[in-house]
Amino acid sequence: MQHRVIISGFGGQGVVSAGRILAYCGMIEDKKVSCLPSYGPEMRGGTANCHVIVSDEDFGSPVLNSATALIAMNNPSLEKFESVVEEGGIIIADSSLVDKKPSRKDIKVCYVPATNKAFEMGNAAFANIILLGKLIGETGIVSEDNFENALYKILSQNKHHLIPAEMEALKYGIEYKE
Template sequence: MLEEIIIAGFGGQGIMSMGQLLTYAGMYEEKHVSWLPSYGPEQRGGTANCAVVISTEPVGSPLVSKPSTLIALNNPSFEKFEPMVRTGGLIIIDTSLVDKESSRNDIEVIKMNATALAIELGNPRVANMILLGAYLEKTQILGLDSIKEALKKVLSPEKHHLLSINNQAIVKGMTLVQEQTISVD
């Protein structure tokens, strides 16, 4: 098993945290992992992305040029990385921030208004976790228990009061995929 993921959006959207979360959860499940962050010239508000590799075999390189999955949280990221997704791959987008459409018919696209869903949960900043939950449910790459444990490591102790809302958001994304109440192309 080899999963190569690019998570991309604006700085401040939790892009790096999502990547770290996947990486730590993979380590908890004794998988081989890598995490490679990339920032634009400014962090908050600038572009940010990270590449995550999760594998049952040792990871030869943290670089991802043909991701199996793209999680895009803004239009510039979608435009940049959508052509790179390998045939048979998956793209997950937040439709409140990505209004572009994929013209490809060789990939699966999951569209969800994660920002609106996060607002319904009471915190717009957990939109990224809703998208992550959708990814986890769709791919079954990592277990929810590992993700919850990793979240305790990714969030600093002074932010542990946010564990509950983040866990709720992850479960929300998973549930939407289970129920197929989101747009899947």
């Protein structure tokens, strides 16, 4: 199985971090992975996206012309990448910031109030983790256990105290029902 995921939003929302975590989870599971970040000219506050491939088989390019999944963290991301999602694919949107609806009917769409929930949890940076949780819950792209292992490997030691709360955020996303 090959998962081709685009994660997109404003700079500073953790788009690239989410891509790195997802790719690292795939590596822990001995899958073939790629993570290709792209930043807008302004960085924080500008646009950012990350192409992530997690696959059981070899693949050629890390650049995605089509995706099996899109995580849209803002309206411009949904507008830009909706057409790239393959028929039968999935769009996961942060309903706290995305008020547009996709025009297509051949894809699954999930809205999760990730930013609002992250603020409730006391850390706005958890929104990307919540959305990754929804992706994991819908696709099984990686396991929850390996997600926690990846956090311990990726985050600096002084951030390890946040991991239990991040795992709560992930679980919220996994279990979220509209």
